[in-house]
Amino acid sequence: MENKEEASVNNILEIRGMSKSFGSIKAVDNVSLKVKTGEIVAVVGPNGAGKSTVMHTLSGVIRPDQGAILIDDSPVKIRGPKDSRQLGIEIVYQNLALINTLSVASNIHLGREILRGPSFLSWLDTDEMQTTSRRLITQLKLNLDPAQPVEGLSGGQRQAVALARAIFHQARFAVFDEPTAALGVIETRATLKVIEDFRDHGLGVIVVSHNLEDVFSITDRIVAMRAGRVVGERLTKMTSPDEIVGLMLGGDVDGENTEWSM
Amino acid sequence: MNRQVFLVIALILLCTLITVGQPRFLTVYNLLNVLEQAAVIGIVSAGVVMLMIGGGFDLSVGSGVVLGAYIVATAFKNELPTSLAISLALLGGAALGVVNGIGIAHLGIPSLIMTLGTLYAIRGGVLYLSGGETIGYRFPDVFTFIGKGDVVELPMPVIIVALVYIVFFVIMKKTSFGQYTIAVGTDSETAWRAGINAKRHLTTLYVISGTLAALAGIVLTARIDAATVRFGENYELQCIAAVVIGGTSLFGGRGTLPGTVLGVLFLAIVHNGINLLGVSPFLAVFAIGALLLFSATIDVAATLTKRT
Numbered sequence: 426m427e428n429k430e431e432a433s434v435n436n437i438l439e440i441r442g443m444s445k446s447f448g449s450i451k452a453v454d455n456v457s458l459k460v461k462t463g464e465i466v467a468v469v470g471p472n473g474a475g476k477s478t479v480m481h482t483l484s485g486v487i488r489p490d491q492g493a494i495l496i497d498d499s500p501v502k503i504r505g506p507k508d509s510r511q512l513g514i515e516i517v518y519q520n521l522a523l524i525n526t527l528s529v530a531s532n533i534h535l536g537r538e539i540l541r542g543p544s545f546l547s548w549l550d551t552d553e554m555q556t557t558s559r560r561l562i563t564q565l566k567l568n569l570d571p572a573q574p575v576e577g578l579s580g581g582q583r584q585a586v587a588l589a590r591a592i593f594h595q596a597r598f599a600v601f602d603e604p605t606a607a608l609g610v611i612e613t614r615a616t617l618k619v620i621e622d623f624r625d626h627g628l629g630v631i632v633v634s635h636n637l638e639d640v641f642s643i644t645d646r647i648v649a650m651r652a653g654r655v656v657g658e659r660l661t662k663m664t665s666p667d668e669i670v671g672l673m674l675g676g677d678v679d680g681e682n683t684e685w686s687m
Numbered sequence: 688m689n690r691q692v693f694l695v696i697a698l699i700l701l702c703t704l705i706t707v708g709q710p711r712f713l714t715v716y717n718l719l720n721v722l723e724q725a726a727v728i729g730i731v732s733a734g735v736v737m738l739m740i741g742g743g744f745d746l747s748v749g750s751g752v753v754l755g756a757y758i759v760a761t762a763f764k765n766e767l768p769t770s771l772a773i774s775l776a777l778l779g780g781a782a783l784g785v786v787n788g789i790g791i792a793h794l795g796i797p798s799l800i801m802t803l804g805t806l807y808a809i810r811g812g813v814l815y816l817s818g819g820e821t822i823g824y825r826f827p828d829v830f831t832f833i834g835k836g837d838v839v840e841l842p843m844p845v846i847i848v849a850l851v852y853i854v855f856f857v858i859m860k861k862t863s864f865g866q867y868t869i870a871v872g873t874d875s876e877t878a879w880r881a882g883i884n885a886k887r888h889l890t891t892l893y894v895i896s897g898t899l900a901a902l903a904g905i906v907l908t909a910r911i912d913a914a915t916v917r918f919g920e921n922y923e924l925q926c927i928a929a930v931v932i933g934g935t936s937l938f939g940g941r942g943t944l945p946g947t948v949l950g951v952l953f954l955a956i957v958h959n960g961i962n963l964l965g966v967s968p969f970l971a972v973f974a975i976g977a978l979l980l981f982s983a984t985i986d987v988a989a990t991l992t993k994r995t
């Protein structure tokens with residue numbers, strides 16, 4: 426990947442004091458979170474804790490009621506998915522990622538087509554996109570034809586196409602919302618490997634997951650949420666699954682309202 | 688099996704049948720006549736098919752036709768130059784598309800209702816303003832050439848429709864516009880999340896549809912030297928029939944311009960054959976209905992098997 430130099434400069438993506446209500450439900454309540462390039466942060470918590478809602482504010486799908494998103498300490502505006510991508514944030518959705526009727530190559534490049542000729546023609550450079558796709562597919566050790574439509578691909582293969590897309594976009598930050606929820610053992614392992622690769626290539630990664638085993642095997646830091654709030658944060662190597670479960674269940678609530686330092 | 692191959696075989700069979708009954712079918716004169724009849728519906732259908740690939744639906748195209756015709760004829764009557772008259776008519780069609788697009792893509796009005804509304808409103812407006820009168824005028828020759836001229840034996844409307852299909856075929860195949868159309872039609876939420884401005888894209892498709900409808904109205908006016916308020920009646924249904932017979936999905940995301948050409952030809956040849964053979968025209972209506980149902984069934988079946 427081309428963004429190795431960026432890795433040496435640390436970028437920080439931060440959510441500060443974010444709140445979001447849906448009607449009377451306070452889905453997210455004064456949440457603060459940070460991720461640095463080169464680390465994987467897990468966000469865990471029971472169903473309805475507000476994890477996806479927070480991630481959706483990063484993708485621009487949901488606009489928060491309050492709070493700010495900052496990159497390297499300067500506030501950024503994310504009014505929609507386009508802004509988010511331009512800021513180098515790549516969201517890998519579990520289900521809503523791909524256009525079934527388009528090919529693997531088209532999906533990888535969707536919204537960022539490689540063009541040739543004068544830009545107003547938006548003339549596709551199909552050969553170049555095939556080449557790029559093939560390179561990414563090889564990098565991810567997949568057995569896929571870039572020209573094949575994505576419908577009919579298995580869940581794991583679709584996931585891989587989504588990953589190839591994130592790599593192609595040279596994101597600085599990647600967000601995975603339950604990336605392994607629908608995957609088999611082998612596909613899960615491959616996906617976790619890719620997430621680690623992202624980190625090793627210098628991306629900052631946020632992973633939302635219910636699977637503590639996965640979380641403990643790849644992440645550097647764990648943030649626990651409950652009922653819209655951050656209820657604790659631990660370095661992965663300094664904690665245990667039991668402690669994390671305790672935080673999620675609401676045993677000792679520390680770090681509430683989350684003024685923490687890194 | 689490939690729908691286009693199926694349609695070509697069906698067309699050949701149909702032509703053979705008609706020729707056996709009436710050899711006059713297979714004359715250059717008659718075939719050019721068929722093409723000319725098909726041309727106007729063909730122009731409108733090009734807009735309709737792209738819109739349907741993009742997940743839209745337009746019942747107002749017939750009113751776009753009469754709007755284009757009415758504007759161009761009125762402009763000439765007021766002695767505006769040809770280029771301006773044509774531009775104004777195309778702009779009128781585009782404006783209809785903008786209104787449809789804003790209502791559907793931005794305000795979320797269901798496309799069926801929105802375009803049914805503009806269908807009535809525009810036709811009603813034209814009827815009111817014209818008092819239901821046909822606008823006849825001694826149009827300049829450069830203008831009537833669009834509808835009546837020939838270039839190396841080919842009628843101008845046929846050349847125009849061919850150009851429309853070639854241009855949009857290339858756009859759909861070779862540019863990101865084509866990709867976005869498929870993406871938005873397949874799943875506009877996902878397309879939006881990929882950074883595509885899905886609402887604006889859909890609006891653009893309505894604008895193209897409206898503009899092509901107006902172009903068809905201009906061609907019609909040039910061909911018969913007058914604009915009548917009956918122009919474009921039932922076009923929406925004929926176009927949608929042609930598009931669906933041509934293999935375009937009712938659910939968006941799938942469809943082709945070449946398939947639509949075949950669908951348009953199919954309808955035109957059925958009409959022509961019925962005329963030539965002296966069969967009851969009611970049978971033609973029935974045949975088209977049956978074929979449409981058949982196409983829609985194939986589409987639904989294909990979509991069901993593809994959904995997991």
Ligand SMILES: Nc1ncnc2c1ncn2[C@@H]1O[C@H](COP(=O)(O)OP(=O)(O)OP(=O)(O)O)[C@@H](O)[C@H]1O
Binds near residue numbers: 452470474476479
């Ligand atoms: N679009 C929405 N409209 C109304 N309420 C919503 C919406 N999205 C989320 N919520 C509510 O906000 C709360 C947080 O939901 P969210 O999806 O963020 O939880 P989560 O932590 O991702 O849960 P899960 O682990 O089940 O995915 C829930 O009570 C949910 O019902």
Ligand SMILES: [Mg+2]
Binds near residue numbers: 477478
């Ligand atoms: Mg969730």
